[in-house]
Amino acid sequence: MSNPIDIRTNAMLCLNFGYGSLIRAKTTIDYRNSIVSVHNGVELLMKIYLMEKNRALIYQKINYTSLLIDRTDTVNKITIDSNTINYAECQTRLSNFSKLPEQYSVHLKKLNHFRNKCVHFEYQISHRKLKILLIVHIFEYISVLIKEMGLEIDLFLKAGIVASLSRFKESIDSQTKSSFYEKVEIAKNHYFEDLTPQERDQKKNTEDYIVRSIDKIVACPSCQQKAILKRKVQRQRERGVEFIITKSRLILEELACHYCGLNITEYEELIFKFAIEEVSLPDKRLRLSYPNDDYPYDDCPNDDYPYDDCPDDDCPDDDCPDDDCPDDCPDDCPK
Numbered sequence: 001m002s003n004p005i006d007i008r009t010n011a012m013l014c015l016n017f018g019y020g021s022l023i024r025a026k027t028t029i030d031y032r033n034s035i036v037s038v039h040n041g042v043e044l045l046m047k048i049y050l051m052e053k054n055r056a057l058i059y060q061k062i063n064y065t066s067l068l069i070d071r072t073d074t075v076n077k078i079t080i081d082s083n084t085i086n087y088a089e090c091q092t093r094l095s096n097f098s099k100l101p102e103q104y105s106v107h108l109k110k111l112n113h114f115r116n117k118c119v120h121f122e123y124q125i126s127h128r129k130l131k132i133l134l135i136v137h138i139f140e141y142i143s144v145l146i147k148e149m150g151l152e153i154d155l156f157l158k159a160g161i162v163a164s165l166s167r168f169k170e171s172i173d174s175q176t177k178s179s180f181y182e183k184v185e186i187a188k189n190h191y192f193e194d195l196t197p198q199e200r201d202q203k204k205n206t207e208d209y210i211v212r213s214i215d216k217i218v219a220c221p222s223c224q225q226k227a228i229l230k231r232k233v234q235r236q237r238e239r240g241v242e243f244i245i246t247k248s249r250l251i252l253e254e255l256a257c258h259y260c261g262l263n264i265t266e267y268e269e270l271i272f273k274f275a276i277e278e279v280s281l282p283d284k285r286l287r288l289s290y291p292n293d294d295y296p297y298d299d300c301p302n303d304d305y306p307y308d309d310c311p312d313d314d315c316p317d318d319d320c321p322d323d324d325c326p327d328d329c330p331d332d333c334p335k
Contacts, residue, residue: 114130220262244286
């Protein structure tokens with residue numbers, strides 16, 4: 001019988017294989033393997049974090065047996081039949097301890113979405129968007145989470161892979177900035193060169209934006225006139241014993257300026273300039289009126305966030321929140 005592989009070694013194997021596949025990727029199969037392995041590695045890292053707090057936290061059913069598992073003073077050897085928690089529940093339990101910024105939850109959910117498609121459905125992947133997700137966001141999350149645990153990244157990723165990922169990230173960041181500034185310069189040239197002074201004044205005096213309560217009017221990076229920054233509500237539901245807790249966050253969607261024509265829809269470019277405009281909203285708690293196992297709306301998706309797997313007919317119309325900002329909207333969200 002071979003020696004057991006502990007959870008840290010398992011996480012290391014998954015992360016090195018996943019990122020190694022991504023760095024060398026030439027085919028869709030390579031990218032598919034990188035998604036699945038990195039996803040497994042991230043889930044194991046979250047479980048390692050939870051085990052450092054209390055080993056019982058990684059089990060679906062927490063009872064007195066799970067609390068005894070690591071004790072050395074019990075008369076009999078303790079064994080547990082309960083399964084460990086899944087990826088989403090890891091995120092939920094870890095959020096009670098970790099001080100990592102909430103915006104990582106967007107990227108972690110995207111990773112879970114891509115992994116589920118690769119494993120359970122027919123899939124097509126944008127290689128560029130996948131690299132941005134895994135290298136710019138997930139690799140950063142992994143690095144920060146490992147540091148928060150007081151560990152070194154070389155326990156989980158080979159030095160050569162870390163160096164390669166760092167170079168990839170610098171390249172992606174440079175491309176993002178170049179693309180952003182290229183769009184700004186094109187719009188600036190249109191506003192100051194192609195338009196006459198009369199046309200510029202006419203545009204300046206035109207107010208034709210339809211501003212929802214979740215949007216903001218900002219200074220255009222190109223012409224410095226008023227532009228509309230569109231945001232959408234990203235929601236995540238967490239199920240407790242007595243409540244469904246909905247965590248909401250306003251995330252960037254689009255920048256549009258009708259003066260110079262600047263239009264930016266790429267999330268990475270929006271974050272580069274307007275990251276400060278993403279804000280968390282107060283949590284909402286819905287008391288369960290059904291037995292836990294029978295509650296019908298636990299996985300209800302919403303129109304604002306496109307990464308839920310269940311179809312629209314699984315979500316009762318009168319249960320999903322409105323698209324507009326909730327009543328307890330923060331101060332920077334105009335009514």
